[in-house]
Amino acid sequence: MFSEISFYILSVLLIFFAGAAVLLPYTAYSLLSLSIAFFSISAFFLLLGIELLALLFLFLYASAIGTSLFLIAKKIDAQDRKPLTYTLSLIGFLFFLLLLFVAFQWKMLDVPQPSSAQSIGEISALFLSEALYTKYLLLFELSGFVLFIAMTISIMLIQPDKKELEQ
Amino acid sequence: MGISLYHYLFLSAILFTLGVLGLTLNRSANIQSLMASFFMSIAVILNFVAYSYFMNDLTGQIFSILLLAISAAEIIVGLAIILHAKSQKKPEKRKAQNDKNI
Numbered sequence: 001m002f003s004e005i006s007f008y009i010l011s012v013l014l015i016f017f018a019g020a021a022v023l024l025p026y027t028a029y030s031l032l033s034l035s036i037a038f039f040s041i042s043a044f045f046l047l048l049g050i051e052l053l054a055l056l057f058l059f060l061y062a063s064a065i066g067t068s069l070f071l072i073a074k075k076i077d078a079q080d081r082k083p084l085t086y087t088l089s090l091i092g093f094l095f096f097l098l099l100l101f102v103a104f105q106w107k108m109l110d111v112p113q114p115s116s117a118q119s120i121g122e123i124s125a126l127f128l129s130e131a132l133y134t135k136y137l138l139l140f141e142l143s144g145f146v147l148f149i150a151m152t153i154s155i156m157l158i159q160p161d162k163k164e165l166e167q
Numbered sequence: 168m169g170i171s172l173y174h175y176l177f178l179s180a181i182l183f184t185l186g187v188l189g190l191t192l193n194r195s196a197n198i199q200s201l202m203a204s205f206f207m208s209i210a211v212i213l214n215f216v217a218y219s220y221f222m223n224d225l226t227g228q229i230f231s232i233l234l235l236a237i238s239a240a241e242i243i244v245g246l247a248i249i250l251h252a253k254s255q256k257k258p259e260k261r262k263a264q265n266d267k268n269i
Contacts, residue, residue: 053231131229150239
C-alpha cells in the first residue's frame, strides 16, 4: 500500500516538474524543477529496491551536474541571482525530505540486517560489481573513454582563445 | 491493485514525450533544450530499470549505468558548447557598442 501511494505521488511530481523544467521560460525556475525531478527519479529507484543506482543518480546528477548547471546559469544571466539562492536552499530542504522518505521506507519494508540475510539492493550491488568487471568490462571501459573525451572536448571549448587573452 | 511493469512503461513514455515536446517547442538552443534531451535519456534508463526489476534480470541495471555515463558526457559537451557560443557572442556586442560610441 505504501509503495503504491508513493509511486503515484512520485509520478505526479515527476511529470509536473519535468514539464516545468522543459517548458518554463525562466532558467532559474526550470533548474529548480529539474532538481526536483532528479530527486523524484532517485526515489523511484529506491522504490524498486536499487539503492546503488539511486545513490549514483543522486550524486552524479542532483549534485554534480545540477550545481554545474546552476553555475553556468548564473554566469549566463546575472539578473536571476535572487531566485537561484532560493532554489539552492529549497534543494537542501528537498534532500532532507528524501532522506526522511528513505528512512521511512526502510522501516516499512523491514529490510533485514546484513548478518541475517541479503537484501535486494545488496544482491544487485554484488551482481553489478561482479558483472561490470568481468563480463561487461569492455563496455564499461568504453563508456569511461567516452566520458574522458567529453571532458577534454569541453575543456578545449571553454578555454579562451590566445587573441582574447592578448586583448 | 499493485504496481505493474505497465505503470513504469507508461510513466517513461510520458517522460519521453515531454522531452520531445521540449526539443520541438524550444526553438533557440539553450539550457532548456539540453534538459529536454536529458529527460529523453532518463525515460530510457527508467525503462531499463523497470524491466530488470520485473523480469528478475539484473543486466538492465548494468546498461542503465552505462547510459548514465553517456548522458553525463552529453550534458558536459552541451554545456561547453553553450558557454562557447555565449563567449563568442560577447566580443561582437562590444564591437557594436564601440562603433556606436564613435
